[in-house]
Amino acid sequence: MSWLLAPLAYQFMQRGLLASVIVGILCAVMGTYVVLRGMAFLGDAMAHAILPGVAIAYIFHSDLLIGAGVAAVVVALSIGFFSREGTVKEDTAIGILFAAALSLGVALISSMQTYAVDLSHILFGNVLGVSPSDLWLIGGLSFAILLTVGLLFKPFMVISFDPVLAATLRLPAELLRNLMLVLLALTVVVSLQTVGVSLAAAMLVTPAATAYLLTRRLWPMMLVSALIGALSSIIGLYLSYYFNIVSGSAIVLTATLFFLLGFLWKRTKLI
């Protein structure tokens, strides 16, 4: 048992573990919508699109999370705006904004004199550097997002499954769709600290895709997805501690392993 408890002797390790589990659950739950609504590309785009926000925050020495949050919400709403009523297809709008935001981010970064540790942490996460105030922010935002998902479970299900029913029931579909994009953006921002920008998309897609293979109703799919997300975070963090690998990678690789197991299970069941 000592190998289980040893890492927890350090306070930064406790905070890191807690933050990873929260983010693992949050990403996995929001990922359910990402997988079902075919927004995997959007999740990836969103994660990269926050780069200019982070860069600007860095230049002005303000909180990187706030910069990322503002950028993510702006990009999410712009995608909703450009693809409204089918003027431009959603994936086209995403492609354009993704590339534009990424380029802007790189342009801003390249203009800086020095950029070092912080920015690489943004890209790959720094789970061991989670401060108590970071943890409060992560916990608070995650709680708010999950609460919203819980309250809007039925409307979100209807607009995803049968948009025509949503219209006959007079649901404000446009508003709900934008809200979902904003929640997704905030999720990406929250996961910045633990898995980083480049791996956030994987945490959004992989656990939910695994859960989709194992369940056939939305609610159980969310629960299983959350469980896989949490387990991946815990196992990944221990792997990172004992084998000295980057924590974000270890978490994502663990989640991928779960997916492969789920996939094999599904294939053998079908035969």
Next chain:
Amino acid sequence: MTHNPHRLEIVNVSIGYGEKIVMRDLSFQVPHGARVAVVGPNGAGKSTLFKALVGILPLQSGRILIHGELLGAHKDCVAYIPQREDVDWRFPVTVNDVVMMGRYSQMGWLSRPSKADKQIVRKSIEQMGITDLATRSIGQLSGGQQQRAFLARAIAQEPHILLMDEPFTGVDVTTREATLNLLDHLRDQQVTTIISTHDLNLAASRFDLVLLLNHKLIAFGKPQEVFVKENLTAAFGNSLLVMENGMMLVDECCPPEVEHQHSEVK
């Protein structure tokens, strides 16, 4: 307003996409409990009319009144059987879940289903003869079974008006019969049903009223009054063939996935 004889009133309605007007200056009134067949050639604007009636497509002009009030004033009195491509068939929901969606508006978006809701769902599923499929994923069902699941949802919604776009194209005999039986049952309950179909025989034999469209109203009334040569010529043009013995043939192609078929009227 409750004794207003017209459940549904369409007043000078024009519908279209942007600049393009698909349906021009349409007016008609449907009484309580009537079964209305909407017929007309492909691209005549039948689906467009349905989209407007559901409220997906805004009107260019005119008004749609239900119980004398503007469309949208009542939250859930119109039920609609969606077309296949409107639904995400890979979504993780069971037949039970789908039918329960019909209750969402009445139970409230934040509440859990009550005993009464569950009872209504169970009965609706039973009525459509798919009780043994209730816990199956919607995606695993055959096309006909899926349609019956959506009909069950429409019943569970307890609507005043039920809209169905082409429910008889490409379905098996069981589903066709289940749908027709449902129409009779709904008429007994004073539910107005509006259904688009290519099957002119069916429209003539099983419906109270026929709405013949071709980008505008050609005729509206009892089947025997609507299905006369002048009206059919106006609607179908060259697709109409009049035989020597008075029989009329309408040769028109159906939606792409369905086999070419000939519908005929006496």
